[in-house]
Amino acid sequence: MSNIVLCGFMGSGKSTIGQMLSKKLSMPLIDTDLYIEEKLGMTIPRIFEEKGEEYFRQTETEVCRELSHTDGHIISTGGGTLLRAENAEAIREGGVIFLLNVSEQTVLQRLRSDTTRPLLQRKDKEKAVHDLMTKRMPLYKCAADHIIDAELIPDKVCEEITDIFFGETHDV
Numbered sequence: 536m537s538n539i540v541l542c543g544f545m546g547s548g549k550s551t552i553g554q555m556l557s558k559k560l561s562m563p564l565i566d567t568d569l570y571i572e573e574k575l576g577m578t579i580p581r582i583f584e585e586k587g588e589e590y591f592r593q594t595e596t597e598v599c600r601e602l603s604h605t606d607g608h609i610i611s612t613g614g615g616t617l618l619r620a621e622n623a624e625a626i627r628e629g630g631v632i633f634l635l636n637v638s639e640q641t642v643l644q645r646l647r648s649d650t651t652r653p654l655l656q657r658k659d660k661e662k663a664v665h666d667l668m669t670k671r672m673p674l675y676k677c678a679a680d681h682i683i684d685a686e687l688i689p690d691k692v693c694e695e696i697t698d699i700f701f702g703e704t705h706d707v
């Protein structure tokens with residue numbers, strides 16, 4: 536069976552929905568951020584601070600290559616993971632990609648007091664979210680097989696994803 540892959544902006548609910556789907560469908564969860572943290576033995580803020588963003592992005596690409604060989608998993612990606620075309624291609628080899636779509640306002644509300652996203656640790660958080668989202672949205676849409684309204688309650692988001700996923704044939 537193919538992987539169910541979740542993509543979208545920071546704060547779109549990928550980790551939460553990933554955990555819920557994993558439980559509901561008894562499919563193991565891989566969270567690429569956690570995977571990278573374990574692989575490097577460092578938290579993401581520390582990786583960005585000590586090694587730099589480019590190093591983090593290279594690691595993301597390696598992880599995507601590794602994950603192209605998995606199946607039957609829920610894969611929750613980082614907000615920047617599928618922006619590189621080669622990452623999206625690798626991930627798509629083994630999975631169906633769902634974009635969790637949320638508004639800038641929702642992101643800002645959810646991440647108001649977050650300290651774990653290096654790209655948003657700025658005074659002008661609103662502008663950072665606006666600029667990144669404007670730049671990324673077309674790329675997310677290009678990478679995704681399906682776009683899901685992630686403003687809905689989490690149960691409904693999970694239901695939509697499972698209905699679409701199991702409404703298609705995913706034997707590999």
Ligand code: S3P
Nearest residue numbers: 544545546568613614615652653
């Ligand atoms: C990032 C999103 C984060 C994490 C890193 C970079 C991004 O993941 O991978 O801070 O570039 O959007 P979440 O989307 O899970 O917050």
